[in-house]
Amino acid sequence: MTNAVEARGVGKVFSSRSGDVSALEGIDLSVADGEFVSLIGPSGCGKSTLLRLIADLDTPTSGELTVFGKTPQQAREAQDYGIAFQQAGLLPWRTVTANVELPLELHGIGKAERAVRATELLSLVGLDEFAGHFPHQLSGGMQQRVAIARSLAERPSLLLMDEPFGALDEMTRERMQTELVRICAESGAAVVFVTHSIPEAVFLSQRVVVMSPRPGRISAVVPITLGDVRGEGLREDAAFFAAVTAVREALHGTPVTARGVDLR
Ligand SMILES: Nc1ncnc2c1ncn2[C@@H]1O[C@H](COP(=O)(O)OP(=O)(O)OP(=O)(O)O)[C@@H](O)[C@H]1O
Numbered sequence: 714m715t716n717a718v719e720a721r722g723v724g725k726v727f728s729s730r731s732g733d734v735s736a737l738e739g740i741d742l743s744v745a746d747g748e749f750v751s752l753i754g755p756s757g758c759g760k761s762t763l764l765r766l767i768a769d770l771d772t773p774t775s776g777e778l779t780v781f782g783k784t785p786q787q788a789r790e791a792q793d794y795g796i797a798f799q800q801a802g803l804l805p806w807r808t809v810t811a812n813v814e815l816p817l818e819l820h821g822i823g824k825a826e827r828a829v830r831a832t833e834l835l836s837l838v839g840l841d842e843f844a845g846h847f848p849h850q851l852s853g854g855m856q857q858r859v860a861i862a863r864s865l866a867e868r869p870s871l872l873l874m875d876e877p878f879g880a881l882d883e884m885t886r887e888r889m890q891t892e893l894v895r896i897c898a899e900s901g902a903a904v905v906f907v908t909h910s911i912p913e914a915v916f917l918s919q920r921v922v923v924m925s926p927r928p929g930r931i932s933a934v935v936p937i938t939l940g941d942v943r944g945e946g947l948r949e950d951a952a953f954f955a956a957v958t959a960v961r962e963a964l965h966g967t968p969v970t971a972r973g974v975d976l977r
Contacts, residue, residue: 715782717871717903718744718767723776724928725762735928736762740776742922742931744903746870751906751914751921753960759929760907761875767905768796768873781870792820794871795864795902799879801856803848809835809859810844816866834862837896854885861893865900872897875907887948890916894943911964915956916943923963933963 723740726733737759744750752760765771766778769785780788788794795816803812813834814827822830835841838858848856857877864872878886890913897904908914914921915937923933937956939947947953 714746716743716779717746717748717781718742718905719777719779719782720763720767721777723763723766723773723778725759725766725771726774737766737773738928738930740929740931744871744905746781747901747903748920749897749904749906749918751908751918752924753908753911753914753921753964754924754929754932755926755964756909757929758924758926760924762929763924764873764875764905764907768794788871792816792867793869794873795867795869797857797860797864797872797874797877799876801848801853801860803856803859803863805848807847808844809840809846809848809851812848812859813862813866816863820867830866831862834865837865837899838862838892852885854881854889857881857889858892861896865896865902868900870902872902872904872906874904876909877906878913879909886913887945891943891945893917898941911957911960912948912953915939915953915960916947921960921963923960933966935960935963 720740720742723737725737726735740763752763754760766773767780767785769789778785781793783791810831813831817827817830835844838861840855840858843851843855851859861877878889881889894917906917918937921935921937922931923935924930925932939952939956
């Protein structure tokens with residue numbers, strides 16, 4: 714089966730007047746179809762850059778990168794992935810439904826089909842009753858759920874998420890994590906998820922990829938063997954704490970202090 718993401722020796726150098734910054738070097742990473750992989754590491758280690766390369770928002774300066782066996786550009790054109798970032802990025806003048814329908818509208822899907830899909834998606838993220846509301850009438854967590862619904866609109870086989878819950882309070886954040894696990898199980902999408910929180914990475918992922926900076930490299934890959942059913946109870950489980958410790962130790966094994974990483 715073709716992997717969702719396949720990176721071989723991927724590097725990214727940003728050139729500027731003040732010199733070159735090697736944001737990524739020698740990145741080898743495979744993400745299987747349907748797999749949930751988190752990227753974690755200190756600020757500036759290249760997590761967002763790697764996600765942007767996969768999303769075809771930027772191009773590697775070395776190595777090979779494929780998304781479902783295609784170039785990132787081909788995968789973008791085929792609408793193989795959806796994107797959700799820290800800010801929900803909803804259009805304030807459009808209702809919740811109209812925001813979710815936006816990608817479908819842009820790709821010429823008819824009105825009736827759009828409406829059916831939007832209803833399905835709002836039900837998936839538990840916002841059926843808010844279809845006619847505007848973004849400012851929703852809490853931050855609800856807005857983020859709309860953004861996730863929108864990222865799923867075209868049934869992507871891959872979700873690219875950059876700290877999507879970073880701006881939420883701890884309780885909402887945990888609830889969103891539980892919902893994301895359920896949504897992924899239902900949609901079968903693979904996920905590449907950037908986070909600063911070790912417990913969040915452990916709760917969500919099948920594998921946690923630990924990165925180190927200057928240049929950005931993968932320093933460890935920690936498999937999380939907590940099974941597919943991840944309910945609230947898991948957060949109190951000894952196996953969960955053991956996995957959190959394993960990731961924390963992998964992070965501390967990096968040559969620089971894990972600055973910017975939430976060690977709670
Ligand atoms: N467009 C750009 N031009 C120049 N340098 C850049 C650019 N984008 C990122 N960088 C540099 O590349 C490195 C990696 O940045 P990136 O944003 O990928 O890190 P990150 O791990 O996502 O950080 P954070 O956790 O703080 O979000 C940093 O040194 C950053 O300054």
